[in-house]
Amino acid sequence: GGIITQTPKFLIGQEGQKLTLKCQQNFNHDTMYWYRQDSGKGLRLIYYSITENDLQKGDLSEGYDASREKKSSFSLTVTSAQKNEMAVFLCASSPGDTGQLYFGEGSKLTVL
Amino acid sequence: GEQVEQLPSSLIVQEGASVLINCSYTDSASVYFPWYKQEPGKRLQFIIDIRSNMERKQTQRLTLLFDKKTKHLSLHITATQPGDSAIYFCSASRGGGSNAKLTFGKGTKLSVKS
Numbered sequence: 001g002g003i004i005t006q007t008p009k010f011l012i013g014q015e016g017q018k019l020t021l022k023c024q025q026n027f028n029h030d031t032m033y034w035y036r037q038d039s040g041k042g043l044r045l046i047y048y049s050i051t052e053n054d055l056q057k058g059d060l061s062e063g064y065d066a067s068r069e070k071k072s073s074f075s076l077t078v079t080s081a082q083k084n085e086m087a088v089f090l091c092a093s094s095p096g097d098t099g100q101l102y103f104g105e106g107s108k109l110t111v112l
Numbered sequence: 113g114e115q116v117e118q119l120p121s122s123l124i125v126q127e128g129a130s131v132l133i134n135c136s137y138t139d140s141a142s143v144y145f146p147w148y149k150q151e152p153g154k155r156l157q158f159i160i161d162i163r164s165n166m167e168r169k170q171t172q173r174l175t176l177l178f179d180k181k182t183k184h185l186s187l188h189i190t191a192t193q194p195g196d197s198a199i200y201f202c203s204a205s206r207g208g209g210s211n212a213k214l215t216f217g218k219g220t221k222l223s224v225k226s
Contacts, residue, residue, distance in 0.1 A: 031212045042201065042218035050212055058213065059113060090156070094212065100146050100158035101214065
């Protein structure tokens with residue numbers, strides 16, 4: 001079986017700082033996603049990518065950049081961290097049809 | 113864009129009870145509806161899905177009902193166990209490829225007491 005690995009698990013940054021989260025998958029899945037999970041708000045889609053070098057904006061893309069340079073990896077950058085940015089960021093992948101998503105363990109961001 | 117609503121936001125039941133989680137969506141073009149479970153401290157995992165050409169799907173203690181006319185789904189869990197305690201998420205998408213965007217509800221927190 002495959003796995004999705006997110007790094008780092010915990011990220012602490014200063015307000016205004018540029019911060020990057022990384023995600024790797026070995027399922028050989030076409031589609032990858034970045035979601036933000038806030039308590040009581042569910043999961044909100046930031047970016048997704050249907051293939052290498054493709055980027056599609058989600059509902060919450062403002063303030064974020066993403067990069068899919070390889071099929072197996074998808075990174076997310078918080079361009080200028082804000083204190084209300086504190087959340088868990090979840091990476092996921094899927095086979096590219098309407099298949100189920102496989103999630104990483106999450107990266108918890110704290111902004112001081 | 114698509115909006116997915118879930119009710120209730122939380123529920124507490126005794127072990128052995130049955131529960132019903134309701135979900136509604138707004139985009140009539142949505143065709144695929146997977147559900148996920150997030151146990152405390154663990155990653156989200158897929159539990160069941162249904163497509164818009166079906167009305168019902170069952171797997172073990174889970175039954176998922178779909179009403180295309182009312183844009184409503186309901187997840188029925190029977191004979192609950194403490195291990196069922198988790199947050200359950202309903203989601204919806206228009207399909208694959210460039211339609212692979214999956215929109216989630218805010219989740220239903222289920223606590224099963226032994």
